[in-house]
Amino acid sequence: MTQLSFITFCIELYAEHKEASSTEIYQEFDEAHYRDLKVIHFPEPTAEWLKMVCACRSNRDYSHDYDIMNDQIYFATEKALAYLRYTGFEEPS
Numbered sequence: 707m708t709q710l711s712f713i714t715f716c717i718e719l720y721a722e723h724k725e726a727s728s729t730e731i732y733q734e735f736d737e738a739h740y741r742d743l744k745v746i747h748f749p750e751p752t753a754e755w756l757k758m759v760c761a762c763r764s765n766r767d768y769s770h771d772y773d774i775m776n777d778q779i780y781f782a783t784e785k786a787l788a789y790l791r792y793t794g795f796e797e798p799s
Contacts (some may be wrong), residue, residue, distance in 0.1 A: 718773035727796065728796055729795055729796070730792045730795060730796045730798075731792075731794075731795045732791070732792075732793045732795060732796070733780075733790045733791060733792050733793060734791045734793055735789055735790055735791075736789065739789045740774075742785075743774055743785065743786055743789075744771060744772050744773050744774075745772065745773065745774045746758075746770075746772045746774075746775050746776070747775075747776055748775075748776050755776075758770070762782075765789070770782070773785055773786035774786050
């Protein structure tokens, strides 16, 4: 499998997983705090996004200096997590 086909496979797998039912957890984040945080945004899954996700999940020594990755999807630091407020959850029907 070439690197490109592997990346395509991973992006397709991500899209399928994203649509699977799971418990929805609701939290609020005041976007005014973005000015206090370092954010990296990927509007859609890309090779760069996949490399960062894989590095974060597979390499304990990997680090980056972003507080938030992809807006409200991945809060990477305690500083960013401190701005979240839990508001409830909903089980899949």
